[in-house]
Amino acid sequence: MTRTAPRRAVAGQAAGTAPRRGRRLVALALLAALLLALALGAASIGAAGVAPADALAAVGARLGIGSSPLDAVGDAIVVDLRLPRIVAACAVGAGLAIVGAVMQALVRNPLADPYLLGVSSGASVGAVLVLVAGLAAVLPVAAFAGALLALLATLGLAGAAGGATPTRTVLAGVVVASAAGALVSLAIFWRADGDAFREILAWLLGSLAASTWQTAAIALVGAALALPLLVSGRLLDALALGDSAAGALGVDARRTRWALLVACALVTGVLVSVSGAIGFVGLVVPHAVRLVVGASHALLLPASGLAGAIVLLVADTVARAAFDPRELPVGIVTALLGAPVFAALMLTGRVRT
Amino acid sequence: MSAAAASGATGATTGLAVRGLTVAVRGRALVDAASWHAPTGAITALVGPNGAGKSTMLRAIAGVLPERARRGGAVLLDGAALAGPGALPPRERARRVALVEQTADAVPQLTAREAVRLGRTPHHRMLGFSLGDERLVEAALADAGAAGLADRPLGELSGGELQRVHVARALAQQPRLLLLDEPTNHLDVAWQLELLQLVRRLAADRPVVMTVHDLALAATHADRVVLVDRGRVVAEGVPDAVLTPERIRAVYGVEAEIDAAPGGVAIRYRRMEP
Known part of the structure; x- marks a missing residue:
């Protein structure tokens, strides 16, 4: 984005501000929506497969909305095992x-x-x-x-x-x-x-x-x-x-x-x-x-x-x-993902000192 | 030379009044009991050799001296204390005084608009910018001739462009006192004239103080000149009264031949004969 900015600069300066601010809020809203969708996905993924809709209903049931479509074990897996872990990961x-x-x-x-x-x-x-x-x-x-x-x-x-x-x-x-x-x-x-x-x-x-x-x-x-x-x-x-x-x-x-x-x-x-x-x-x-x-x-x-x-x-x-x-400590995964990403950022000169 | 020079010179309570300002670092006085005045409606030029304490004075007035500096005396803007006893709190001061420094750091990735927006900082509480702010930011960018730079990262700007962005940030502060440290540095002659014209406009309803090395530029464009040497004020007043060949010889150690034409002042310098 910063790279293309100079060309845009002359064209739309004064007019650009309000939409730009709006776009920023939209970007944050999109990220938040993506996070929620992924959280729901994470709640249904695992050794015991659960449909996302059922996982959502189980959480709703625990909050007093509707009833859970899952049996007691499935319910406990989603709400008492996966959900706290999802919340902890996000936080x-x-x-x-x-x-x-x-x-x-x-x-x-x-x-x-x-x-x-x-x-x-x-x-x-x-x-x-x-x-x-x-x-x-x-x-x-x-x-x-x-x-x-x-x-x-x-x-x-x-x-x-x-x-x-x-x-x-x-x-x-x-x-x-x-x-x-x-x-x-x-x-x-x-x-x-x-x-x-x-x-x-x-x-x-x-x-x-x-x-x-x-x-x-x-x-x-x-x-x-x-x-x-x-x-x-x-x-x-x-x-x-x-x-x-x-x-x-x-x-x-x-x-x-x-x-x-x-x-x-x-x-x-x-x-x-x-x-x-x-x-x-x-x-x-x-x-x-x-x-x-x-x-x-x-x-x-x-x-x-x-x-x-x-x-x-x-x-x-x-x-x-x-x-x-087998289950890996998450730190291994973040390091495996993070090291190459950071190296790529360095190689493309995007990490500026 | 403008006629505005005489108008504010007498009113001691309007404009900026510096009284016995002293700044010392590790026992060495950078500014030594300096007293001078910058009236509203006039451009006041601080001139003097390198190390005379001009920039230190500006920084003392803006309240950004390093912690270890000892200071004394008082600085008053329209009667309110900027420094010294009963001085305004920092945020309140920043709403009234803007400083454009010579060596302001530039964050390379920040865009010009984002940098200018920072000028609104003292006017705000913790959250967000209002729409009115955005208008002020755009106006400041336009006034400083930086509208076309708004979306460019500071790291890609030239020295002159950066200078315009810093001036725009100061304007976004809506200051009642504008302090400029060597504002014409890095600017080509066209932009120098542009900037001086802007400064003239801004000086209509506030005091503007700028440090200048170019004595001819000071004599041509400033209403008042304060000549500083080794932290002390040597002379203060209208340019042709302050900038005389005798004083220039005494302070700078060079011979000066001053040629005051209607279009502007030209000064030729010569080394002194041994």
Whole structure:
């Protein structure tokens, strides 16, 4: 779209704005509709095949509308097994993609995603420690605490080194992530056996297999925490012009950056506690979406959220159903899909630094 | 030279009043107790050698100095404090003051229209842009001669085109005070004249302050000139009173021969004889 813009520029300038805004809303509506359709499809796909209409009716019945056409087992499979997993996948995907887009703008680094700044690694430390100790029940809290501590360590290190500039922040994040990774490995080799080991592995690779309505609810909370980030689009655009230009527009660059970074850590910590460390969604989705909708964050953030939900939903459904009877951790699927996509974006020069 | 020069020079409460402005970084004074005045309805040119503190003054007025800078004195716009005791909060200030900097970063993928839209930021709450905004954005693009650039990504624009987009963004802010740091940089002569004409229009109902290196351009197009050297105001007033060969020699260390013709001022410079 950006490539063809110059030619269009002369023809329709003043007249173009209203329809353009309309088109943007239509694009978001289409993405949302696609997401709903895919969710319905995912609810009917699996070892036990269910017609999409029946799956929809079963969900409606649970909400008190009509009656379920399925037997008790089919009903439970759709509403109590698949649906929470679908909800979790959408919430985690949306949250990770939004956080990725925000972080890429904040640290002015196209490689930024929730993994940068050590946030995910910190969450891993918290999660692995409680898994090794056999306290799986407090995993969300531990993962979140780990994420927050890692973020504070990263920003503290960058600040102590002479001010949290984007480059320094990223370098500090690399250091913190390495240290956290070493702690995780140490914990695994020291203590883990049998079940704990498998649990840890699933968690490190990222998996939604253990989703229940409880974990789906936590994921929804994480995604809800990302909602305030959605309206930060214009602040991000202003920050992208530089701190001084942002200041001239009345935006306190320092305070805004800190507030958004902490919000990103919050969202990441909550999401990662549910799904484990799922890679590439936060990195690739914003880049791909940027190609279609442009760089202005007012549209990029909501579109990334919807696209992230779609991507993770599809990836998780593939992970769950495509290799029957074996089930893959979804993180493997996102990495298998994400790495070539990102490479293609790089090779075509679409990832701009 | 315009006759508007004399009109605002006396009214101390209308327009921009800079009083004893001091900016110091790590104990070094970049601006040293500078006091000057930019009346509404006039173009005021800040001139002086490199490093004299011109840009720092503009940034201090716009409230975008780095955190570590120590500042003193007061800056008043129509009586309201922009800096110093009782200064307006940042957003309120940004509704009144727009700054076009020399080295504004450009986000390569943002289109010109999106960049200009950012000028509306201080006028808005968190959500969306109103239709009125879109009209203002289009008008600002047209005024700055950037309408044809609206859909182009900033990364593809030339220096002069980028400059027009930055001016358009400042216009979208609907400022009551417009600050321009070297606005004619990067512009070819035709666009320089175009821009100066625009600035003249904008100065009709607000003070406009611009830093300028070209003394002849300042003498021709500005109503008032403030000559700055090493952070201090050396002279202030109508151009031909401020820009004399003696002062130019004292401040810049060059000989100047000033030729004031009806169409504009020309200045020839020579190195001083040893």
